[in-house]
Amino acid sequence: MQALVDEVAKELVITGVDQGEGLIALPQTYPGGASVVVRVRGHNDEFYVSDQGNGYMEAEHLGGTTVFTRLAPQIAQFHGVDYDGSCFFTTRVTREWLANAVLFVGSASRKTVEQTAQKLGEERDHDLTEVFRSTVREFFGVQAHFDYEMRGRSLKKWRFDAAIMREKTPRLIELVSPSHVSINSAFVKFTDIARLDDPVRRAVMLTNPERTSQADKVLLGEAADVVVPFGRTREAFAQAA
Numbered sequence: 001m002q003a004l005v006d007e008v009a010k011e012l013v014i015t016g017v018d019q020g021e022g023l024i025a026l027p028q029t030y031p032g033g034a035s036v037v038v039r040v041r042g043h044n045d046e047f048y049v050s051d052q053g054n055g056y057m058e059a060e061h062l063g064g065t066t067v068f069t070r071l072a073p074q075i076a077q078f079h080g081v082d083y084d085g086s087c088f089f090t091t092r093v094t095r096e097w098l099a100n101a102v103l104f105v106g107s108a109s110r111k112t113v114e115q116t117a118q119k120l121g122e123e124r125d126h127d128l129t130e131v132f133r134s135t136v137r138e139f140f141g142v143q144a145h146f147d148y149e150m151r152g153r154s155l156k157k158w159r160f161d162a163a164i165m166r167e168k169t170p171r172l173i174e175l176v177s178p179s180h181v182s183i184n185s186a187f188v189k190f191t192d193i194a195r196l197d198d199p200v201r202r203a204v205m206l207t208n209p210e211r212t213s214q215a216d217k218v219l220l221g222e223a224a225d226v227v228v229p230f231g232r233t234r235e236a237f238a239q240a241a
Helices: 002-012 054-062 065-079 095-143 180-194 214-223 234-240
Strands: 014-018 021-029 035-043 046-050 088-093 144-151 157-166 169-176 202-206 226-229
Touching: 021 095, 035 095, 046 095, 054 065, 054 095, 065 088, 065 095, 088 095, 095 144, 095 157, 095 169, 095 234, 144 169, 157 180, 169 180, 180 202, 180 214, 202 214, 202 234, 214 226, 226 234
Parallel strands: 169 202, 202 226
Antiparallel strands: 014 021, 021 035, 035 046, 046 088, 144 157, 157 169
16 A cells, blocks of 8 residues: 555656756646646755746736736735745745745645636626626516525525516526536526426526536536526527526
8 A cells, every 4th residue: 555655646746857956746737727837946955946937827828917916915925935926936945844835836826826717707707797687688678687586495585697577477597607606506596496386487598508518507407497508699588588
């Protein structure tokens, strides 16, 4: 077993040397899938550890450098490292603290990119929600209600993105992104509504069908009457409502 775990540990961490400086690829990845790589440079028994600006470059690929530079100082402080506007780093690290320094620099870099991606996603979701609402208003006028609240079989009150009132009966529509939080939330809410003695029509509109896995679509289909792509057409909303 010792030989096995030693072998696995070597597979988890990849190392190399570049012009006398050490490179360590940690068992962590950025949201885009690239490995978190930390560079180590030694001088007089003290070491300089840096992410080489890889986190900043990952944020650049996301189109989120402004968000990244706003988040980075606080995250660097939390991890006990420094940030200079492009790199996470720490200096004058002793050999005893080198492993910790590598981990903290890498974690700060990864965490900042993750939070940048999350913030960008929230901004895009907000923009798409506004498009969704304007489209619903255009097609349904006074029949449209937003942030509509309804109790499920559990007696818990749920809030839905939209409800189209047809003869005083709501037809619920939930805008769902590929994130697990969005998918799980819609599934739980619609499942509770479906358990009512007289359940109402329930529709999921996917913000990004291509990035939503087939398994998640099947899961949503078990709780909703229909799962359709979000589109600014009457045909799309005719399926939903």
